Amino acid sequence: xxxxxANRRQVSNANRSRIHGAMLGGTFLRPGGALDxxxxxxxxxxxxxxxxxxxxxxxxxxxxxxxxxxPGLAILLMLAGAISGTxxxxxxxxxxxxxxxxxxxxxxxLHQPEQADWRRQAHAxxxxxxxxxxxxxxxxxxxxxxxxxxxxxxxxxTLSWETHYPAAPKSSYRAxxxxxxIAGGDRLLPxxxxxxxxxxxxxxxxxxxxxxxPEHNPxxxxxxxxxxxxxxxxxxxxxxxxxxxxxxxxxxxxxAAGSTYDSDRDVVVSYKWGIWELGPDRDQWRNTAASFHHRxxxxxxxxxxxxVLAVFGDFRPTNDVWIYKPGPAxxxxxxxxxxxxxxxxxxxxQHFPVAFDSDNGVFLIVPxxxxxxxxxxxxxxxxxxxxxxxxxxxxxxxxxxxxxxADLEPLKMNYMMIYEPRHKVFLxxxxxxxxxxxxxxxxxxxxxxI
Numbered sequence: 001x002x003x004x005x006a007n008r009r010q011v012s013n014a015n016r017s018r019i020h021g022a023m024l025g026g027t028f029l030r031p032g033g034a035l036d037x038x039x040x041x042x043x044x045x046x047x048x049x050x051x052x053x054x055x056x057x058x059x060x061x062x063x064x065x066x067x068x069x070x071p072g073l074a075i076l077l078m079l080a081g082a083i084s085g086t087x088x089x090x091x092x093x094x095x096x097x098x099x100x101x102x103x104x105x106x107x108x109x110l111h112q113p114e115q116a117d118w119r120r121q122a123h124a125x126x127x128x129x130x131x132x133x134x135x136x137x138x139x140x141x142x143x144x145x146x147x148x149x150x151x152x153x154x155x156x157x158t159l160s161w162e163t164h165y166p167a168a169p170k171s172s173y174r175a176x177x178x179x180x181x182i183a184g185g186d187r188l189l190p191x192x193x194x195x196x197x198x199x200x201x202x203x204x205x206x207x208x209x210x211x212x213x214p215e216h217n218p219x220x221x222x223x224x225x226x227x228x229x230x231x232x233x234x235x236x237x238x239x240x241x242x243x244x245x246x247x248x249x250x251x252x253x254x255x256a257a258g259s260t261y262d263s264d265r266d267v268v269v270s271y272k273w274g275i276w277e278l279g280p281d282r283d284q285w286r287n288t289a290a291s292f293h294h295r296x297x298x299x300x301x302x303x304x305x306x307x308v309l310a311v312f313g314d315f316r317p318t319n320d321v322w323i324y325k326p327g328p329a330x331x332x333x334x335x336x337x338x339x340x341x342x343x344x345x346x347x348x349x350q351h352f353p354v355a356f357d358s359d360n361g362v363f364l365i366v367p368x369x370x371x372x373x374x375x376x377x378x379x380x381x382x383x384x385x386x387x388x389x390x391x392x393x394x395x396x397x398x399x400x401x402x403x404x405x406a407d408l409e410p411l412k413m414n415y416m417m418i419y420e421p422r423h424k425v426f427l428x429x430x431x432x433x434x435x436x437x438x439x440x441x442x443x444x445x446x447x448x449x450i
Contacts, residue, residue, distance in 0.1 A: 096157045099423040104445035106405045111159045116436035125199035128418040139195030142217045149192040181226035190232040197258040208234040211270040215255040247284040252276045258300030264307045267330045279330025286331045297350040305361040317348035343399035353417035363393040385410040
């Protein structure tokens with residue numbers, strides 16, 4: 001018993017101090033690269049096994065604290081998923097040496113195929129698959145150019161794209177017996193739709209969760225029987241879609257909305273006319289906060305350092321940042337706080353890329369440089385941008401810092417940027433119907449910005 005208590009104290013102390021090792025060539029390093037001399041003789045396998053045991057104990061501690069809030073099955077599922085993820089995380093991870101030797105704080109063109117049978121859609125969304133280390137795109141413009149309801153996957157190690165299955169023909173769009181909008185012949189598929197920031201990777205389900213709905217798909221007029229637009233879940237292991245049953249309740253109407261994954265509470269969050277949460281049991285959406293501060297064309301990202309949601313942009317262009325502190329468990333209401341950052345002047349904008357750097361604890365955003373003028377009626381109009389600029393937002397300092405050498409061509413509508421923690425880089429996808437998608441990469445170095 002004394003030994004167990006001592007182990008628990010050690011784990012608690014490790015948790016409070018946030019000291020987690022990183023294996024590099026068999027040497028055990030603390031954050032920042034300082035050598036941990038006590039453990040330097042550990043082999044890579046021994047170090048991974050030690051770290052895995054500590055992680056599992058921390059997971060169990062967390063579940064014990066939440067046992068009153070979660071049903072028994074949910075606890076078992078969370079524990080099984082977390083242990084599986086921990087085991088997977090300690091397997092060998094293949095890296096791309098090209099991404100480890102990048103210049104700092106500039107965008108580098110990483111990949112663009114000469115030919116491709118699909119095109120990036122401005123209204124599509126992106127998610128990062130933490131299990132496979134790949135970038136996933138789903139969504140379509142549905143404004144006459146195509147009906148793309150395929151999943152496209154980019155591998156930063158092999159620098160290659162893969163389309164998971166063919167897009168469904170328009171003729172397959174229909175309603176099922178319950179009036180839900182479905183498509184596809186041999187396989188069940190969602191309708192092509194504007195997804196915006198409505199695509200999330202769920203590590204517990206190892207799936208994409210699509211919280212968007214096809215509000216702007218003109219096929220709605222031809223299939224009036226399709227009155228229900230559900231939440232879709234795409235299982236990445238078997239590459240099959242299914243519908244979230246939602247316990248028979250109405251689905252959130254999350255058009256042109258934002259969504260993210262709250263890793264601290266294991267909750268999928270959708271923000272539209274309030275905060276909606278899909279808790280650890282993944283059974284149904286719960287409206288936890290009726291208040292809202294945005295209309296559409298915004299981006300929601302989870303800050304895993306501070307356990308809060310951050311919202312950037314809006315239909316009425318803004319450079320303010322809204323922070324939402326969730327309640328302690330899914331279904332509990334949280335609190336909003338408006339931030340007006342200082343630092344370098346940042347353009348007001350909407351529908352621009354945002355990603356959170358979990359290593360540095362900052363956000364990266366790439367808004368277009370739009371100048372706003374007022375007409376005779378007092379309405380604000382944005383002029384056509386000639387470039388976009390890259391900014392770091394530091395929540396702790398509430399400050400924007402522009403990267404002076406990281407301007408790009410105007411991105412216009414773009415929700416396709418993620419932080420890739422294996423290589424510690426940002427990946428950004430650009431392009432339109434005229435050419436294959438381009439993947440850009442940026443390695444952030446905060447020390448050179450001080």
